[in-house]
Amino acid sequence: MTDVDRPGGVDLSIVIVNWNTAGLLADCLASLPAACGALACETLVVDNGSRDGSAALVRERFPAVTLLEAGANLGFSRGNNLALPRCRGAFVLLLNPDTVCPPGSLAKLVGFARGKERLGAAGPLLTDAAGCPTITWGWFPHPRHHWLGFLDPARRLGGAFWGRRVVSIPDRTEPSRVVDYVAGACLLMTRAAIERVGPLDERFFMYFEETDWCLRARAAGLEVWYCADAEIVHLEGQAAATVSDFSLRQFQLSYRLFLRKHHGPAREAGTRLAQFCEYGLKSLLRGVAALGGGASSQKNRALSRQYGDRARLQLSSRLDVRPPA
Numbered sequence: 001m002t003d004v005d006r007p008g009g010v011d012l013s014i015v016i017v018n019w020n021t022a023g024l025l026a027d028c029l030a031s032l033p034a035a036c037g038a039l040a041c042e043t044l045v046v047d048n049g050s051r052d053g054s055a056a057l058v059r060e061r062f063p064a065v066t067l068l069e070a071g072a073n074l075g076f077s078r079g080n081n082l083a084l085p086r087c088r089g090a091f092v093l094l095l096n097p098d099t100v101c102p103p104g105s106l107a108k109l110v111g112f113a114r115g116k117e118r119l120g121a122a123g124p125l126l127t128d129a130a131g132c133p134t135i136t137w138g139w140f141p142h143p144r145h146h147w148l149g150f151l152d153p154a155r156r157l158g159g160a161f162w163g164r165r166v167v168s169i170p171d172r173t174e175p176s177r178v179v180d181y182v183a184g185a186c187l188l189m190t191r192a193a194i195e196r197v198g199p200l201d202e203r204f205f206m207y208f209e210e211t212d213w214c215l216r217a218r219a220a221g222l223e224v225w226y227c228a229d230a231e232i233v234h235l236e237g238q239a240a241a242t243v244s245d246f247s248l249r250q251f252q253l254s255y256r257l258f259l260r261k262h263h264g265p266a267r268e269a270g271t272r273l274a275q276f277c278e279y280g281l282k283s284l285l286r287g288v289a290a291l292g293g294g295a296s297s298q299k300n301r302a303l304s305r306q307y308g309d310r311a312r313l314q315l316s317s318r319l320d321v322r323p324p325a
Helices: 023-037 054-061 075-086 105-114 143-151 191-197 208-217 239-264 267-290 296-315
Strands: 012-018 041-047 066-069 090-094 121-125 186-190 223-234
Touching: 012 023, 012 075, 012 105, 023 041, 023 054, 023 105, 041 054, 041 075, 054 066, 066 075, 090 105, 090 143, 090 191, 105 121, 105 186, 105 223, 121 208, 143 267, 186 191, 186 208, 191 208, 208 223, 208 239, 239 267, 239 296, 267 296
Parallel strands: 012 041, 012 090, 041 066, 121 223
Antiparallel strands: 090 186, 121 186
């Protein structure tokens, strides 16, 4: 590899945006050396004004890590964009703090990416703590995904048509392939692609920023790949467990922004209608199931409330979303 391939002698720059997840962050950082193998790497942690000692933890336990203290909760996009100009690697990895990278995993992902001439981004297989595949990649959002959820609320039908939803949980037998977008929990980009596509859109405080970036990359003629050979553990939801109501509203706000930006207000309205029907039906079905009692009644009641909240949000033309400080 030439010096042009690895600017500043760095193969991979790893950027982690952290907010009050000190314990998860420590496990994530501890896993990186073995995950990178022989790669020349640098790690940058952007701390979004955490109050749990995250910044002190990085300084004391991981002195080789570059710590950028934002001083406030900037969100995912602004936090990553704060670090991108400081990255020296030929590849840049956006990594969630609620991930653990097994030995050799990031070396595999970078090796895979080097073999793709028109690569814009790549993502690994994401699994939960038990090793089961979880949300890894998806299709660009369309109202039909929610109408399919309405017609097939239990997701029992498969195939190329019925099986398509906004997100995908790959089977372990599924090979590497070009996809619409990969999850932002572990998103590898080339330096050349970042220079061509630009940074993350900072209007997305959280959610859909990776979907937006991948759509822009594909519009620029670049490819987005799912890499089946690399595997990362994503402890999904733990980092946002304390802001669930905010997360629900922020997801919908970012969803609407994405739809308006790329498709206009008519698509946004059509998608809200489809979501109202999908989540309203699912709320009703779970509520009916809860009436039957049994061990699953509590779970069904909780899901009924969650789906009901999602459906009701579609009736609000304005969403009041205040990021946690």
